[in-house]
Amino acid sequence: MASPGWGALFGREHGPVAVTLAAGVALHAVNVYLAATIMPTVVDDIGGSGLYAWATTVFMFASVLGSAAAAAVLGARGPRSGYRLAALLLAAGTIVCALAPTMLVLLIGRLVQGLGGGLLFALSYAMVRITLHEALWPRAMALVSAMWGVATLIGPALGGVFAQYGAWRGSFWGLLPFLLFFAFWGAMRLPGGKAGGSAPRIPWASVGLLGLSVLVISAASISSRIAVNVVGLLLAALLIAGWLRRERATTPRLIPATAFGPDARLRLVYLTMALLVVASTVEVYVPFFGQRLQGLGPLAAGYLGAVLAAGWTLGSVACSGMSHRSRSIVAAGPLLSLTGLVALFFAGPVHSGTVAAIAAVSAALLALGWGVGMAWPHLLTRVLQLAPDEDQDLAGSSVTTVQLTATAFGSALAGTVANVVGFSDTAGTGDLQSTARWMFALFALAPLAAVVTARYARRADPTAAGPRRG
Template structure:
């Protein structure tokens, strides 16, 4: 299917669905909806568990095979490869259908896990993480791309919340698996443990998803084209920003960042022109609700990537074990999941307040971590305060998350439904990759590896959380404007004065 800009660039205002027709959890988790929901969310659970496992064991990995200066690259390359996997989703669905596409994603993920488990050096591990990322990107994109295909509209926000809830499941399993294996010095077994889970998911998918294309409209008669140039530019933009963290001189850092940002701007300019697009109409302008939503998602995701160094800081500066540090870091994802589940059934009037409250809470939580994590101040019940701050970061994302994503579904113009669904994953992964790259750049520039030790880690913690608190602060402004739009006419009402909305 060619994803092209429709000639009609205006849409009727999208009203929020009446609370009376909102679906219950019972309707989603019973009858014929139950097994498809398990099939759809199981891949996300596998992906999320893997994320928490790797976050927990990374300090042990670098102590074993070295490569502290490439610590953040484990996340950056994983997410960049996930972008590639996510953008291939529509093409694979068109050619292979949902079932075989899902099974391919699981197979690629398993291959990457095996490479990670057998790594003897950082380069080998990074290769494995890249292969894992392609499979993970496919799994994440499929979870969103199939929501509007498999389920009726009134179930969308519930399914989105359930997908987010898989990160809550991961907070229970991921740190436990990673922490126990890291504490015993057998971090490789953490990767091997993912294989039986992938096998069970493959069996469920084989039974529940059909082999037919999920897009039965006229557009499905045309083959899906993949914008390889735009995907390459997107990945190049991230890698250049990440490379700045490895360059020693300031001029080189500035050059890498400048060129990386320029490549990103070039991508945005190309994507607004006629042709196969990565994002739907209105996504590149803040005058449009679609643009505001995507910008909020991007800023919140960038800020969330500060978590990749939290286990390292907790272990080095506060003396926590890998298991303790893993679970404390997972509190962030738990807050995200809990807030998403609780807020998913709220009315449109409450939605406006939740969308604004999220970035406010996240900003305050990151500022609290700025005070607590460097270790200069050790308050009574330090662990409890750290967990509260970490939970606040996740809560700040989850409060408005189901409504932001549902707003994208509803704001999509006719003919752009698929690209809007895929765009969620593309923007989320791109922002995460940029966030990971900026995190690595920030802590390396602040002295994480040079001078290193407690002094370098403490300075890096101050710099990281002070800088990353700016992202949700900017999202506060956008969400305030978006919440006013929601109050007037429902999330997704286009600005009729904006030619690109």
């Protein structure tokens, strides 16, 4: 039986809530792409080129911390107050960035933005279960995940307009009214009060281990020295292993205890999600390849990278209503993403500005993004279905913890591959072609592994229709 249509989600009863949750993800995501677009102009204005990459590193580190605290904030403050706190934190960081006289102050603003944005991002996913009927979960998950695709179109355009005229601060000020609007009007659409019982504590040791792993691998990927990249990867892997060991043995946790039990389904779902996210992080270098290999201008190359996000959005929207075929869709998604990366291996390194060459790259990126997007809402819904009742808040926030961590690791791995192969500002065409070829080939291993994990998750499921629990 198909799930209810979009009209049910956007109707009078659920529409304001759905818009508020979608806005929570969109406000975080637009800020990500806007900041990436204006940073060259920021450095030209206030200096601090040596700290350029840290604007992203600090933000990603803080986002993981914010998302990890979401379950505790939701339990302590409830949906309305928790959402408002997150939006106001993001607004405060945005004001600091807009006023920043130096790069150091900007980094402080980015830290606060990351905390608020990561918390808002995680809360928006977690509150789908609280505020909407289960039949609407796949549609709602598709809607909130589609906001990344929307942000990829809006963020660069908004930042680019202000950067074009050297008024980069205006892009931050332009976000502020929307943040304040949803901090007050949007938050009022959500339930007040908080759940009964004591609020879950923040697992500071687990948060520290996970956040430190993100910080280490992100910082190491900036270096052009292979030894630094390798040491960073190994140290981050050890920190992740330590985090998982602690998650298994102690409470409170960042992911439900079910993921560590004899039933393998939930951990296989998490692993499939992480692998698909890692595969999508090749988009970081697509604009650069678009300019240097396909001969596109900065704006056109930026939107070439947005094709992947557009595919993710379209795949989520098109397949979210097919709950009766969710297992087949989850199995097919990694295969389509794998096909896209194989196509990129052949089309991406071609040094040509012809329409055919650009169309081939675009089609491959669309397939890669569509494969992730078609599986995504069903994977997220499955996490909520497999988690026990007492871990439902944790299940919702764990989705964003996994996604943000996988994004940080994937982006850092892409930088490591590029540095090892010979990527640099002065690299010739041959070096860039080699970088593209190696990157697309190695990252194809992620959806290939996801094909296996999705298949095993399906085999481990004894049911045919997917019950509400287990």
